[in-house]
Amino acid sequence: MEPFSQPAMQSAEEMQRKLVNKSVEDLEFRKQLLSDPKSTIQKEFGIDFPENTQIHVHESDMNTIHLAIPPGQLEEEQLEAIAAGRCCC
Numbered sequence: 471m472e473p474f475s476q477p478a479m480q481s482a483e484e485m486q487r488k489l490v491n492k493s494v495e496d497l498e499f500r501k502q503l504l505s506d507p508k509s510t511i512q513k514e515f516g517i518d519f520p521e522n523t524q525i526h527v528h529e530s531d532m533n534t535i536h537l538a539i540p541p542g543q544l545e546e547e548q549l550e551a552i553a554a555g556r557c558c559c
Contacts, residue, residue, distance in 0.1 A: 504527050507525040
């Protein structure tokens with residue numbers, strides 16, 4: 471598997487689009503993504519996340535909006551990951 475920080479990794483937006491599309495088409499995949507997102511995403515894209523990486527998947531509904539924003543203070547490594555499209559924080 472490729473390390474999480476490899477530049478060859480797909481953009482976060484592309485990965486998210488593929489995950490959403492597959493979760494709509496494949497209910498078993500959706501269940502796996504909700505119950506164990508990290509392992510499911512690792513299998514789907516063949517990448518390794520660092521041990522301390524946490525992934526949370528939420529189902530949307532008509533009354534709830536989920537918004538992810540980056541931390542207030544970003545370290546240089548985080549800024550580089552965002553600029554390279556490797557981080558979806």
